[in-house]
Amino acid sequence: MAGRLTGKRAVVTAAGQGIGRAIAAAFLAEGAEVLATDLDAGKLDGLAGALPSSLDVRSDAAVAEFAGRAGRVDVLVNAAGFVHHGTILDCTDAEWELAFDLNVRSMHRTIRAFLPGMLERGNGSIVNIASAVGADATAPNRYVYGASKAAVVGLTKAVARDFIRSGVRANAICPGTIQSPSLDERIAALAEMNKTTVEAARQAFIDRQPMGRLGTTEEMGALAVYLASDESRFTTGQTHVADGGFTL
Incomplete structure (x- = not known):
């Protein structure tokens, strides 16, 4: 079935490569209008049909300015993140700050910016990229990464619960190794x-x-299409684990 996202307008962060790019491409293939963003706008080359923009999701001002000119947004995909290696004994204060600022607070910024418009229209889907690590399992040497991704799950559930009767849904994708x-x-x-x-x-x-x-980025893109589409309109506050059985 093609055209599953026809008529929808989506923002995808970190769309320059990896999971974010695959989601943007999948959305475009299903008929969505995609505002593709990345810190390095050059990485957005080749996303035919997308509306590319440079966006620093670690900047309150940049996110607010982008949201102010983005217009109507029906779907928000938060894909920006970074994986730190090491235990609590290896984690520096700077690494802690970066992990939580990029992996968690960036989502706080974008949701805060786009949620009011979704609430005004009574419709919207938020898809956050979390991880199997920190959601349903742990892995060696993933201390601050796991902690930050667990926070993403909590953030997602909190947003879903607060606006459950307002037409806005929030779900998390928890990939394994992609x-x-x-x-x-x-x-x-x-x-x-x-x-x-x-x-x-x-x-x-x-x-x-x-x-x-x-796993493949295309598999994550397919799951994101489902969560962005009206097919999942009875689904909110869920962690969708796609990890090749890692958490079993």
Whole structure:
């Protein structure tokens, strides 16, 4: 069934690569008008049909200004985030601040900016990218990442509950390990840190997935289409885990 998002206008953050880009592409394929944003607007090249904008989701002023000129928004997808490696003993104050500012407070900023318009129209879908780590499971050396993604789940549920009778829904996607440019960077860094090969480091990520493979960004895009569409209009406040069985 094509055209599942026809007539909807969506904002997607971190649409330059990885899950955010796949969601933007999936939305476009289903007929949505997509305002694709990224800190580096150059990464948005190639998203044919999207309306690209540079956006720093860590800036209150930038988010407010963007929302002020965005017009009607029916769907908000918060995909910006960063994965820190290490335990509580490795986590610096700067890493803590970055993790919570980018992974959590950025969503606070965008939701606060776009929610009033959704409430005025009595309709809207908010999709936050959380993680299987911090939602239903933990993983070694993911201390501050897991903590911040657990906060995303709490934020999502709180927004869903507060506006449950106002026509606005909020749900979270909790991916397992997904093949993406950011994963490639983490694999390379891990290989260097452990003095092993990139291939061995990649296999370690694959081995922790019970299905025996990494997830794809396209699979996350398909789930986001469902949550953005009217097909899920009876669904709110939920964590949608797509992790290849990692949390079983």
